[in-house]
Amino acid sequence: MKPQKVVIIGAGMIGLATAWHLQERGVTVTVVDRKGVAAGSSWGNAGWLTPALTLPLGEPSMLVAGPWQLVKPTSPLYVPMNPRLIPFLTGFAWHSLPKQWKKSISIFAKVNPLAMDAFHEFTAGGVKGEVKLADPFLAGFRTEKDRGGLIHEFEVVEQSGGTVDYDLVTGDELRAIEPTLSDGVKAGVLLRDQWFINPPLYAESLADSVRERGGTITDGFDVVDVRDTGNGAEVVSATGDVISGDAVVIATGSWLGRLARRFGVKAIVQAGRGYSFSVKPEVMPTHPIYFPHERLACTPLGDRLRIGGMMEFKPVDAAPDPRRIKLLVETAKPVFQGIDWEQREEEWVGGRPVTTDGHALIGPTKSPRVFVGGGHGMWGIALGPLTGRLLAGSILGEPDPVLEHFNPLR
Ligand SMILES: Cc1cc2nc3c(=O)[nH]c(=O)nc-3n(C[C@H](O)[C@H](O)[C@H](O)COP(=O)(O)OP(=O)(O)OC[C@H]3O[C@@H](n4cnc5c(N)ncnc54)[C@H](O)[C@@H]3O)c2cc1C
Numbered sequence: 001m002k003p004q005k006v007v008i009i010g011a012g013m014i015g016l017a018t019a020w021h022l023q024e025r026g027v028t029v030t031v032v033d034r035k036g037v038a039a040g041s042s043w044g045n046a047g048w049l050t051p052a053l054t055l056p057l058g059e060p061s062m063l064v065a066g067p068w069q070l071v072k073p074t075s076p077l078y079v080p081m082n083p084r085l086i087p088f089l090t091g092f093a094w095h096s097l098p099k100q101w102k103k104s105i106s107i108f109a110k111v112n113p114l115a116m117d118a119f120h121e122f123t124a125g126g127v128k129g130e131v132k133l134a135d136p137f138l139a140g141f142r143t144e145k146d147r148g149g150l151i152h153e154f155e156v157v158e159q160s161g162g163t164v165d166y167d168l169v170t171g172d173e174l175r176a177i178e179p180t181l182s183d184g185v186k187a188g189v190l191l192r193d194q195w196f197i198n199p200p201l202y203a204e205s206l207a208d209s210v211r212e213r214g215g216t217i218t219d220g221f222d223v224v225d226v227r228d229t230g231n232g233a234e235v236v237s238a239t240g241d242v243i244s245g246d247a248v249v250i251a252t253g254s255w256l257g258r259l260a261r262r263f264g265v266k267a268i269v270q271a272g273r274g275y276s277f278s279v280k281p282e283v284m285p286t287h288p289i290y291f292p293h294e295r296l297a298c299t300p301l302g303d304r305l306r307i308g309g310m311m312e313f314k315p316v317d318a319a320p321d322p323r324r325i326k327l328l329v330e331t332a333k334p335v336f337q338g339i340d341w342e343q344r345e346e347e348w349v350g351g352r353p354v355t356t357d358g359h360a361l362i363g364p365t366k367s368p369r370v371f372v373g374g375g376h377g378m379w380g381i382a383l384g385p386l387t388g389r390l391l392a393g394s395i396l397g398e399p400d401p402v403l404e405h406f407n408p409l410r
Pocket residue numbers: 009010011012013014015032033034035036037038039040041042043044045046047048049221222223224251252253254255272273274275276297308309350351352353373374375376377378379380381382383
């Protein structure tokens with residue numbers, strides 16, 4: 001029998017998108033979160049919906065950088081020396097080899113063209129959050145040589161069946177579009193057909209839409225147990241409260257393994273922690289700007305510019321490391337002008353839910369009543385609405401064939 005009532009754990013992009021799509025198909029939903037809407041990485045991210053850049057995190061150049069780069073606390077990709085990370089790092093390194101990387105890109109090439117359509121479906125269905133065309137999306141480089149890495153990625157995407165529409169420009173041409181870029185930016189790329197959102201506002205608007213359609217979102221419900229009761233499933237909170245349904249979805253981002261492991265999900269979901277903050281430039285940019293070499297993601301959100309980056313493989317709940325914010329500032333300073341870096345606000349850390357093979361976990365577990373949605377790493381916002389649609393189909397017994405790549409029991 002098709003589920004009539006589903007309980008979803010996690011009010012991030014994946015949990016909310018799944019709730020919305022279940023409602024679309026007549027299912028009653030209850031979303032619970034240990035804190036509230038967008039309490040995890042769905043808050044402080046860059047909000048990019050960029051099919052051209054939606055690629056696996058692990059890639060060959062990371063291996064070339066060498067392990068000594070990774071253990072330096074000042075590295076933008078920081079791996080503390082911790083033996084518990086060895087299984088994750090071994091799998092991650094294997095999937096970063098050129099052959100695996102290309103295979104992985106071909107899977108992204110299948111889903112990326114569907115991702116924007118899923119956002120437009122939300123808009124048509126009454127989600128009020130604004131989805132903006134970047135027109136164009138900018139990438140900046142301090143040397144022409146640095147630009148070569150991104151162009152190589154685009155070539156591999158095109159060989160794998162994807163398309164990327166871009167133009168190469170000089171630093172001056174880039175500055176003519178965004179005067180807040182400094183003279184240190186010597187080369188650029190203009191990317192067409194890329195989009196962006198304001199992540200906190202968008203998550204709230206999606207949550208509003210779920211509530212308006214009759215769904216319940218319960219904050220402060222910290223799930224400590226999920227049970228398959230034989231004819232349904234239930235979640236149990238730290239205070240002993242129980243909510244029952246016909247099925248349960250675990251969409252808990254970087255915390256996914258804790259509840260999903262007992263249902264046969266062995267894939268490691270490791271927090272790849274990123275940091276962000278916002279500033280108010282003298283001349284406010286209107287386009288998102290990416291610095292691939294520096295791994296900096298900059299997005300105009302209202303009257304402030306959010307600057308994010310870093311990848312720190314630490315426990316998701318570890319205290320924020322102030323050195324990371326300092327490093328982000330020092331990395332951003334040479335590529336911008338007219339910014340008072342002392343007037344930073346909204347300093348934030350959040351864990352990208354990273355799998356070793358770079359692909360999400362979407363579908364049933366070994367229990368037919370317990371499902372998972374998560375593990376999207378760097379791309380859970382861009383792929384969130386599509387994931388919600390795919391997962392709702394799977395829960396209702398109509399799995400899309402593309403889900404073979406995202407089997408949670410792989
Ligand atoms: C700096 C940075 C920049 C990024 N930029 C982009 C970008 O531009 N585009 C993009 O597509 N992606 C981006 N990402 C990645 C994106 O943010 C994530 O992939 C996405 O937010 C994951 O969503 P989620 O719903 O799976 O997890 P989360 O948003 O982390 O949500 C999980 C929720 O589960 C709740 N929870 C956890 N455990 C429990 C429990 N036991 N009981 C109840 N509730 C629980 C948490 O409170 C949380 O609200 C970025 C990430 C970072 C860190």
